Amino acid sequence: MRIAMVAFALSFLLAAPPGQAQVPDEPLSYTGKTALVTGSTDGLGRELALSLAADGAHVIVHGRNAERGQAVVDEITRSGKGSARFVAADFSSLQAVRQFADTIAGEYARLDLLVNNAGIAIRQAPRRSASEDGHELQFVVNYLAGWILANRLLPNLEAAAPSRVINVSSISAHAIDFDDVMLERPDAHHRGYGQSKLSQVMMTMELAPAFAARGVTMISVHPATLMDTTMVKGIGVPARTTVAEGRDHVMGLVTATALQPGAFYVDGRPAAPFDEQAGDSEARARLVELSAELTGVPGP
Template sequence: MELTLEGKRALVTGSSSGIGRGIALRLAGEGATVIVHGRNADRSRGVADEITAAGGDAEVVTGDLTSAAETDALLDQVIAAGGADILINNAGGRAGGFSPEPVWETSADRWLATYQLNVLSAVAVTQRLVPGMLERGWGRVIHVASAVALHQPPAFADYQGAKAAEINFARSLARGLGGSGVTANSISVGIIATPDSESELQRAAATLGASDWRDVEKELATTVFRQQVPRIGRPDDIAWAVAYLASPRADFVTGTNIVIDAGI
């Protein structure tokens, strides 16, 4: 299926590694000019170099989206270069990492920091870039959320809450943008093998007596994570869905949350 992204500019936040990198490579492969974003300039440039080496077009912006000043500076750069037709709000995570402490021990400071990292940063970027989409009469806003927002495991309540807020923000945004040619959607992601999830996968593998999760991938997927697909997800599993939602082929899709978690 031709996704006809030629001539479109796409900002993918948090695209210097992991799922964001996979999304950036896929959108570039479909013809979009991709603006790679990360906090580390060398890693961000490395992804952009991968794109250009494959014949695509890429730009780089760097900055910490939890800093208002850095966010404004990098968005000034994006807007000056022509704005973005497609915004992928992918940057996020859990402030302080995914240590599995009990819910009642998660501090208020961690709740606030996680919300800032996932929700308020996405709101700030969206508010700056959507006006340009409205002027052009076409645009896509896609939030990369998490399936834990929907099936709450007994830890990480701050992260679950932040991702649920992202899903609801996308739905509210879709209603506000109705009839404008700009759509808003979210994707709730399951277990995906990335550098950030490596420690979680290794901890889970240890419960099966393995030192490397790849050696017990099928059992890990079906027994520990209770998936219906007997493998761990890869970034491209998410990237293909994002590319569809980002394309003109998805003109009829807005206000939707697509769950990609292998049936958990």
């Protein structure tokens, strides 16, 4: 890695005219563009929605609570920058996610940015938590919902190309046991959060080439470790970082002039996923097949 970095630095110095300082690339502007941020009535999602609106974007705010969603829209409206609309959906229901995706697809022909941020963490539950579909709840909300949105909204993202999908994941990772994906075996539920987050990373790696061929860059990102969010407070773990730190990391990627499709970003740079299963192409293909089967939404 050090050799590669030195080589890059030398190539730049040789290419630059003498006496000319490096001019950093201007960040992308979202003025006049449309962005969907899931889970944006609180925490990181809320801060991302406000930041995008401040840059002039029209933000589709999502959450379950209409009052909190409207509060975010009202704050953006009062700012006089950008615009926003709230659309409610309960991501614990796959049918609700599909209907939400169809609503967005039907009303927004072009979508410049999708941030799959909505998530839950269940840390101390005595047993497995299930969705209304009977699936493990974290796998549905944190992962399958993002699968549905990315694939159902791909035509809209392609219409706005070059566009982006940012999957908010985590360095928390547990390998998928394909014989017990829904964590029905004793004590398996403790793997739920890490499994859902690794699934996001694996999906990103597997789908990114097909998305890139259609002008859509997909990446996954670890925003910050244990931010001071409602979710982290709810699981009883001391916060280590702030929502503002996570926001800045994600917005740095949202507005970056170039990204590496399929990469998992940590601290603003591509990093190795935190479980070796992510590098198993057969496991990734198996996950993609399972995701399409469970959701009724095929991949690209």
